[in-house]
Amino acid sequence: MLGFFKRYGFAAVVAAGLALMTLVVAGKSVFSAVGEQASAGPAGAKGPGGPGGGGPTVVVAQARMHTFTDGLQALGTAQARESIVLTPKVADTIRLLRFDSGDRVRRGQVLVEMSNVEQAADLAEARAANEAAQEELRRYQELYERGFASQARLDTVRAAADAAAARVNAGGSRIADRTITAPFSGVVGLRTASPGQYVRPGDQIGTLDDISEIKLDFDVPETRVATVAPGVEIVARAGAYPDRVFQGSIANVDSRVDPTTRTVRVRAMLPNRDETLRPGMLMTVEVRSNPREALAIPEIAILDQADGAYVYRVAARDGGQAAELVRIQTGQRSGGMAEVLAGLEIGDAVVTEGVQSMRPGLPIQVAADAPSGAAAPELRPRG
Numbered sequence: 001m002l003g004f005f006k007r008y009g010f011a012a013v014v015a016a017g018l019a020l021m022t023l024v025v026a027g028k029s030v031f032s033a034v035g036e037q038a039s040a041g042p043a044g045a046k047g048p049g050g051p052g053g054g055g056p057t058v059v060v061a062q063a064r065m066h067t068f069t070d071g072l073q074a075l076g077t078a079q080a081r082e083s084i085v086l087t088p089k090v091a092d093t094i095r096l097l098r099f100d101s102g103d104r105v106r107r108g109q110v111l112v113e114m115s116n117v118e119q120a121a122d123l124a125e126a127r128a129a130n131e132a133a134q135e136e137l138r139r140y141q142e143l144y145e146r147g148f149a150s151q152a153r154l155d156t157v158r159a160a161a162d163a164a165a166a167r168v169n170a171g172g173s174r175i176a177d178r179t180i181t182a183p184f185s186g187v188v189g190l191r192t193a194s195p196g197q198y199v200r201p202g203d204q205i206g207t208l209d210d211i212s213e214i215k216l217d218f219d220v221p222e223t224r225v226a227t228v229a230p231g232v233e234i235v236a237r238a239g240a241y242p243d244r245v246f247q248g249s250i251a252n253v254d255s256r257v258d259p260t261t262r263t264v265r266v267r268a269m270l271p272n273r274d275e276t277l278r279p280g281m282l283m284t285v286e287v288r289s290n291p292r293e294a295l296a297i298p299e300i301a302i303l304d305q306a307d308g309a310y311v312y313r314v315a316a317r318d319g320g321q322a323a324e325l326v327r328i329q330t331g332q333r334s335g336g337m338a339e340v341l342a343g344l345e346i347g348d349a350v351v352t353e354g355v356q357s358m359r360p361g362l363p364i365q366v367a368a369d370a371p372s373g374a375a376a377p378e379l380r381p382r383g
């Protein structure tokens with residue numbers, strides 16, 4: 001052993017010294033890297049005011065004025081502006097149908113003609129008798145004026161002439177009862193009868209609807225009667241068109257409250273120029289009464305906590321941008337927007353995406369594709 005140290009002692013000391021120096025240099029490198037990573041912040045950021053602003057990229061929206069209303073929702077049934085069932089007034093055979101299913105007809109257009117041969121003959125006879133009676137009346141009028149006829153005889157002839165004219169009118173009425181005309185312009189529904197078919201009063205031949213405008217009836221609780229009045233705006237949606245909104249206004253409010261349901265019937269009118277809506281459709285109705293302008297932000301920006309509502313506001317800090325936790329007071333929430341009663345000012349930018357991962361004072365960058373006006377919010381230093 002002594003010989004070993006004598007022979008290799010100096011070399012061993014030199015090797016140990018070199019190994020110790022290597023360990024010292026490596027330790028410094030490791031601790032330096034850890035320190036740089038810690039100072040860089042989340043996602044390799046360089047901290048506020050560093051190159052590129054630093055911090056995660058977030059989407060923001062500005063607090064702005066928004067219209068809120070006192071919402072009231074209900075279910076309603078669509079009805080045609082005008083609607084009738086085509087049915088005969090008398091029992092007879094259909095001679096001619098002048099329409100087909102789905103036809104568009106105009107007011108006064110003849111739609112159905114019933115068999116009227118006998119009535120036409122009676123009318124022709126009545127007209128001939130009326131012409132003779134009127135001629136006799138003319139002659140007796142001349143004789144009376146010349147003094148060759150008495151007043152009593154003239155009165156008898158005049159009464160006969162009046163009766164003959166009445167029989168003509170009655171015959172014409174019987175002919176009219178066998179002709180069905182359109183009382184208004186509209187669209188004819190499915191035809192349910194055929195020429196030659198014997199029909200009685202009340203038998204359905206077809207339907208006629210004017211759907212250029214839709215009547216929408218719905219019920220509201222009596223406690224909300226004060227919020228509905230003619231002219232109040234409504235918004236309606238139909239299950240057949242889930243992506244479409246139909247706008248209209250209240251036209252009438254019933255004068256009575258149903259004592260059983262404690263509701264009142266309300267009627268709104270919806271324009272339907274493209275005739276998309278059909279009578280009988282079930283629709284959801286939102287009454288928009290008492291409209292008002294108020295400061296609002298997107299509802300997704302709000303963190304609801306046990307002690308209140310909070311948002312992360314974008315604030316200026318050390319030449320960059322940072323998330324600032326702010327408590328706010330909210331009001332009505334509707335259509336994805338929340339009314340802000342206190343805590344924010346118009347133009348303040350709040351984080352809308354990634355809210356759950358935010359923390360107070362975190363350096364952030366606003367996304368370049370943020371909504372208009374939010375990419376470069378006006379940053380106000382906060383005390």
